[in-house]
Amino acid sequence: MQYPIFPKECSSMLCKYLTPEVFDRLKDLKTANGFTLEQAINSGVQNIDSGIGVYAGDEESYELFAPLFDTIIEAYHGFGKEDKHQSNLNPNDLNAPNPDPEGNYIVSTRIRVGRNVDNMPLGTAISKEQRDQVESSVVEGLSRLKGELSGRYYPLLGMDKEAQDALIKDHFLFKEGDRFLDTAGLNRDWPAGRGIYHNNDKTFLVWVNEEDQLRIISMQKGGDIKEVFTRLVNAIKRIETRVPFSYNDHLGYITSCPTNLGTAMRASVHIAVPKLAKDMESFKAITDKYHLQIRGIHGEHSESEGGIYDISNRRRLGITEVEAVQDMADGVTALIAAEKALV
Ligand code: ADP
Ligand code: CIR
Secondary structure (H helix, E strand, O other), X not given: OOOOOOOOOOOOHHHHHOOHHHHHHHOOOEOOOOOEHHHHHHHHHHOOOOOOOOOOOOHHHHHHOHHHHHHHHHHHHOOOOOOOOOOOOXXXXXXXXXXXXXOOOEEEEEEEEEEOEOOOOOXXXXXXXXXXXXXXXXXXXXXXXXXXXXXXXEEOOOOOHHHHHHHHHOOOOOOOOOHHHHHOOXXXXXXXXXXXXXXXXXOEEEEEOOOOOEEEEEXXXXXXXXXXXXXXXXXXXXXXXXXXXXXXXXXXXXXXXXXXXXXXXXXXXXXXXXXXXXXXXXXXXXXXXXXXXXXXXXXXXXXOEOOEEEEEEOOOOOOOHHHHHHHHHHHHHHHHHHHHHOO
16 A cells, blocks of 8 residues: 555645654554554545544554554544543533523533444444344343333334434434445445434434444433433443443543544534624634534534534543533533623
8 A cells, every 4th residue: 555645635633643654654554353554544535624534443453553543542632642541420420500491592412422342343344244243232232221211223224215314304313325434434234234222202312333333322402411411321331231342441432433432422412502603713712612522413524504503522532421521511501601692
């Protein structure tokens, strides 16, 4: 493989940190699962508008390709090679009263974590048989959930197009054909092995074999962040009694994309701040202060509609789950105060 040609306008972390020296050191290496540098960087090479541009094939990728991954992890999370990750899933440590009890700004709240099965390659490097095996063991574990968490699994294979599109439009299901995931090898054998589990109210959902093998999701209308977090924590604890998750003391939960390492948690609100959004500089000053990311209404790489934005914690590694949610809760409180102050 030759050193890739990145056009001038490319500003991804991949083109910034994959120097010719780093490339030469890593280009012939392969993990035990056969995952190569070429595979790790293909998404960012093909999609020059990537923000990051790399994916791991397995836990070992983070060690073997460390000269590339470590610089990206440091730049994204501010987390160094010697740092240790700490988890805290105790909802009692969260100070997050509803920032919008009258329901004027927050449309909905969602918190998700990514998880992958221990001793399996990640979705980028997994075989069809292994993926199917992940699906059946996860579905078996989910079938034991009780009470509010009990629900049904809907495989993508055989789901009618209308039902699938409705779930996507209503923000419950992952989209199809994402070009970043495609070029990372994450959509191979689509739609086999993929699906969604949800309870009747669609307040608890699990995506199976998308970017990560599990995306465990708690969501509901309004701004009761603590209720959403509490439901999520209960679900994580139940599921991990049946499905062993990939975790280490340095990187926390292992995920395909290095931005998701650690807590693997994204806590978001859909929030209407139309006045503030007219002044993107002030909007961004607040989101930067609280380490928040702004996304559009249909998820990553989408646009806002009607002044409604998806606001979530940006940092996931080197902070606890409680701190990640706290970033979002404090930042959203500040955004609402700023919106109220505008006439
Ligand atoms: P992820 O959360 O896995 O990083 P995306 O950014 O692609 O992935 O979002 C996945 C879906 O979740 C999208 O349909 C998005 O609109 C929806 N979503 C995210 N946050 C919220 C929220 N607070 N309320 C409702 N839907 C949400
Ligand atoms: C990119 O590099 O833009 C995609 N591979 C997605 C990266 C994940 N984005 C994020 O900010 N969490």
